[in-house]
Amino acid sequence: MSLTPDDVRKVAHLARLGLDETQVAEYATELSSILDVVDHLATAQTDDVAPMSHPLDLSARLRPDVAQATVDREAFQAIAPDTADGVYRVPKVIE
Amino acid sequence: MNWETVIGLEVHIQLATQSKIFSSAPTAYGAAPNTQANAVDIALPGVLPVINAEIVRMATRFGLAIDAEIAPRSVFARKHYFYPDLPKGYQISQYDLPTVAGGHLDIVTEAGGARRIGITRAHLEEDAGKSLHEAFDRETGIDLNRAGTPLIECVSEPEITSAAEAAAYARKLHSLVRYLGICDGNMAEGSFRVDANVSVRPAGTREFGTRTETKNVNSFRFLERAIEYEIERQIDVLESGGTIVQETRLFDPDSGETRAMRSKEEAHDYRYFPDPDLLPVEIDAAFIESIRADMPELPDAKAARFVAEYALGEADAAALTGDRAWADYFEATVAAAGGKKATQGKPAANWITTSLAGELNRSGTTIDEAPISADQLGGLLARIADDTISGKIAKQVFDALVAGEGETADAVIEARGLKQITDTDAIEALVDEAIANNPDQVQQYLDGKTKIVGFLVGQVMKASQGKANPKDVNQRLVAKLDAMA
């Protein structure tokens, strides 16, 4: 499977990675060679095999519905790039 | 051309839990920004989700109430998109294995049309935070308090055919989740949010038209208006040769119109996959049975019982069971009144749906804050039933109780001296007096115009200041007049 520069632009957009054209070309080559390795999967016979999402065959352990009001907003926002009046700020979004 | 409408509703139901779906932060509404978003909710590096047990109980309750399948194994998946109020860059939701699948809701429109609407699925997911677009000139503010609030997203089949049906469906669902105690139903605070997928197609055709999704509708009335507007708009576009664009539209309650969202929409590729941080939720038959055993009586069953047990008409029963608080008030009133349910039901229903409803409407309060308690109203009904007071006097007592003039109906009756006169001699004297004072009317009676007796009863009632029992007075008058013939 080889990826075209357009494919790379598409996944870069999905992943919100800003690439210049040189990078697009480089990644097209590199990602294609990675997919060549991965394409080996197609050789496996998996008709009756159930997908495995998780190494241990367990079910969810549920947490009791108890609220703990221990939010240290000041500590959380001390590491934030841009906050004001207790909210995080991003460039204006228009709906 | 004739057009027909196809509507599917997606309803986001906020679950009334103490803590969030995957974190222990509280879910209370209205706190200062970002004070109810803990490390998990703001998606710090390294944090992990843990499922709240209560959401599984609530989803099971909901599934049983709509007669759906409860999945023995359901899986949370990640739905990816970038948006600043979605801290992880993905929403944890359910995809191909939701907890609740199938089911239906029976609706009756205000015009009386009854239909069964299919429900495709109801999946559990987390809510996003809020974007505050108006807070700053050049920035959008992000408040993550709501992030991680548990939701059930209930998706109907695209088989609703009018705005009125859509409103009836939404009202019924709203009533149901409040009955189940899984949602507070507060639409203004966003606890119950309805998105409408609307399309039109030439009548009689099978293929769906292109649909739009209308969001931001926060009342049933607006829902109906938004859908009506959208249907008309789509028909106008098509009839003038245009095409419908698949898009998300926002309802503006001020203009009553919908408008396309300004942000650029793109074909989404959500890249769902099972969340590796979470294990499958397993629900066994014993758990389902324990939830079933604990189910409250639901609106349809309650209405049927009210008809059978209290001898109510269908309309009264439906009106009283739409909201659990009203139904509970009604039953408490009848219980307090004593006597047979089949006898007391109808008068209780009348007092509640007319006098009390009018009072609440006037004061803008809800049944939970009713100025007269079910005990007080029941006590009043008991005094009517045992002829202590007449219906006319009863309204005075009701108003006095609403005004807080006494603890009980009896206290008001006593204080105001409203008790019916039961002293036979006194009534006999008033009857004799009426016969003596109205010879013309007496003569008419004797001439065969027996209906005139009503006038004489009125005279006696007037003389007794309403405290005589009109039935008793009538009997005595007739007996005396007949003896004169």
Added chain:
Amino acid sequence: MIHERSIAELIAARATGEFSAAELTAHYLDRIARFDDGLNSLITRTDEAARDRAAALDDGVGAALSGIPVLQKDIFCTRGVRTSCASRMLDNFIAPYDAGVVERLDEAGMVMLGKTNMDEFAMGSSSENSFYGPVRNPWNAAHVPGGSSGGSAAAVAAGLAPAATGTDTGGSIRQPAALCGVTGIKPTYGRVSRYGMIAFASSLDQGGCFARSAEDCAHVLGAMAGFDERDSTSVEREVPDYAGQLDGDVSGLTIGLPTQYFADGLEAESRDVLDAAIATYEKLGARVVEIDMPHTDLAVSTYYVIAPAEASSNLARFDGVRYGHRCADPVDLEDLYTRSRAEGFGAEVQRRIMIGAYVLSAGYYDAYYLKAQKTRRLIADDFHKAFAEVDLIAAPVTQAPAFAIGEKADDPVAMYLNDVYTLPASLAGVPGMSVPAGFSNGLPVGLQLIAPWFAEGRLLNAAHAYQQVTDWHTRRPPGFE
């Protein structure tokens, strides 16, 4: 010398008053100051906090590992201390909370000396992919220490700390342990809390440790392991007294050698080292048999679908909004995202994010992600079948000893293929170790031991037995004595 002693000896020396925690800490901090410039094994040093804590521990009653120094891989969140994951994205990230592992080692009395260097977001096998520059192998500074936990392995090999933590997603503890000549263990998936361990691939990531012997690893793992209710994949299961149960007896154990792990590609000198190690086990009374693990060849392709898929998702939270790198003067939201992420992530991380987004995207999910989930089960089933017959599996860790820095930097695929012996155990979730077993061209070679799910005790004891009759684990790189 203090840094030549085992953890048990250090505990004893503390108890007899031979030296204090403050002296012990000072000794290792001195070594870090002397040697780390050449190794670049640490990203952040916490000398002052370490000295304060050691002094405080000298004043009170000690827990099990009271006063024993440790280094934390910079993937574990440490409250008030930069937690960078070796990424520009988190260069400014001061974690506001402690990881479960950090809490546990603190409670056990260990003294953190600093945070170790690694491949960015644990993606890599050489510790060259770090925003803070490559880590060097103490045995030969021109060579890589392995990765992703290369800083931890190099630091323990150089005697900068008696132990260090690591994480292993596809070999990131076992491979650097092998290349640096130290003992490293990756326990069963679910044994050590992932809470506060910055996620790379959630269904594979597992914390573990490095030390100079299996016995030392037993002490540290015993303190690290255990149930954590904040991690839904953490297993509620009692942790045995690993150190207390070491008896060095492997007689009667059956050890399986998978044919597929000893096929072409394994360097001849490394093969000789492994043969000798296996012969030692036979001498100790173990029975050695060949076994078949027919799906081993699917491990690389399976792993390089699942790990990038999970990584692309896990790394979506780094968006420049709430923490981490934000580009200068974003003109709009799109610009904020695309520039912050392009500037914040290095090339290998970007490659994996894009591969991951691709294999999950519409039209490719079934052929790649779903298919890989199925081949993952085939690989795990190989282990189920093997452990029905044998008690342990012995295998190489790598095809060859440490390669030169830069040698594979331009060829990501060559780097991936190098993980072939460590990936299967990660995909299955079983515990694995690397034990120093000899040298090839003057560079260490490790023996990989793999045990069934939750049999870490058996694994550590088998390694301990070997270390009772060999001295490879006591060899020190020249210049670091």
